[in-house]
Amino acid sequence: MRLRRRLVLGHLADLYRLALPVVVSRAGVLAMTVADTIIVGRYSSAELGYLSLGVAVYLPLLLTVMGLLTGTTVAAAQAMGRGEEAESGAAWRRAVPVALAFGGVGLLLGLFGREVLLLTGQSEDVAAGAGRVFFILALGYPAAFLYFATAFFLEGVRRPRPAAWAIIAANLVNVPADLLLVHGLFGLPELGAEGSAWATTGIRWALAAFLLAWAWWMPDRARLGVRARADWAWRRWRVQRMVGFAAAVAIAVEMGAFTAIHLFAGWLGTVPLAVFTIVLNVISVIFMVANGVGIATSVRIGNAWGRGDRRRWIAACWMGLAVTICLMAASGALMAALARPLAAIYSSEAAVLAAAVPVLVLAGLMPLFDGGQTLMLNALRGCSDAWVPTALQAFAFIGCMVPLSLLLAFGLERGVAGLFEAVILSTAISLGLLCARFVMLSRRP
Secondary structure: OHHHHHHHHHHHHHHHHHHHHHHHHHHHHHHHHHHHHHHHHHHOHHHHHHHHHHHHHHHHHHHHHHHHHOHHHHHHHHHHHHOOHHHHHHHHHHHHHHHHHHHHHHHHHHOOHHHHHHHOOOOHHHHHHHHHHHHHHHOOHHHHHHHHHHHHHHHHOOOOHHHHHHHHHHHHHHHHHHHHHHHOHHHOOOOOHHHHHHHHHHHHHHHHHHHHHHHHHOOOOOOOOOOOOOOOOHHHHHHHHHHHHHHHHHHHHHHHHHHHHHHHHHHHOHHHHHHHHHHHHHHHHHHHHHHHHHHHHHHHHHHHHHHOOHHHHHHHHHHHHHHHHHHHHHHHHHHHHOHHHHHHHHOOOHHHHHHHHHHHHHHHHHHHHHHHHHHHHHHHHHOOOOHHHHHHHHHHHHHHHHHHHHHHHHHOOOHHHHHHHHHHHHHHHHHHHHHHHHHHHHOOO
16 A cells, blocks of 8 residues: 555656646646737737737647647656657757748748738728738747747657756747837837737747747757658658647547537637637646646657656556546636636626626536547557547547537527537537547557
């Protein structure tokens, strides 16, 4: 009994050391976006529209390439587990050219933001304003991708703290930079949404420069092969490639499903759309905790998988899931208990508040299942299992979530509550399927 307790406490301590900095890093990125939205929104609703649409055009490539680069974490973690520490640096050296290549693609796309927005039916004025915001943000694509490549490498070799400290510093700089550039304080030009975009892009380049320098000069750079030439043999980086491609597809599937549901919320009317946006915003903050625990779990599983330690990678998965479920259950309960104060942060309109409170209470179940399926998806990636989990998630999100949303929201006239009921049911299906897949994988020779 005492030995078992020591083993459990050891698992928890290791998970905590890895997960906390990763949670801080992910939450810090979201905090910058929230600060930008609040500052620009209080400056001008028109400028907030430009920022919102510019970010909407900017995000698809950002998130897709972010998924593509996640293979770096798994490849580096497995290499560390096998004792091939120099191969972890090789994973980073392969990720950097990929980041630069897609950064170049992003720079080219930035030239056509106005035209893309016009094709979506936006007015000339809105397309021009949002297009300028997108162009400025697109100048930061290479920096964002270099930052992700390096941060994922550092997480894979169990060095997540530099990225966490960097993102904390970035948030401390972001708010005053926004205020200065958006409002034009101290004689600076009053740039509105474009000022916020310039602040974001400048900070992204500073983050990338800091993290690249830290990795290049880290004390154990020689042991980790940071400066060694990477072997580009096709089989050598199969895991890194496979996990990255599958993660990019999974992100595209999830984005597609939630975009469809967002459109359904718009069909319901302005108040249901506002309620949907508020609830999703609150849940996205909670989700960052599950995402951080999931990434830390994938690193721990990758280490044990690389060593061939079956008992440890199985234990790492279930321990990660148990921690995630406890955290998400507590967060969901807190969200339901504080439904009215949370809704009041986003809106003072009586109709929106009245509709948002019961939906926030209902959606308190969502973190439990969504956080759990995120944990299991990351756990399976740590085992080099990429495409089957992606297919299972696609079935749950596209095959179940989208038609269930239409049925519950419109067919059964459940409205915006029906949309979240569909999300809860579908993420529960995804969690069950991914758990079954992990059990199947753990029983293989």
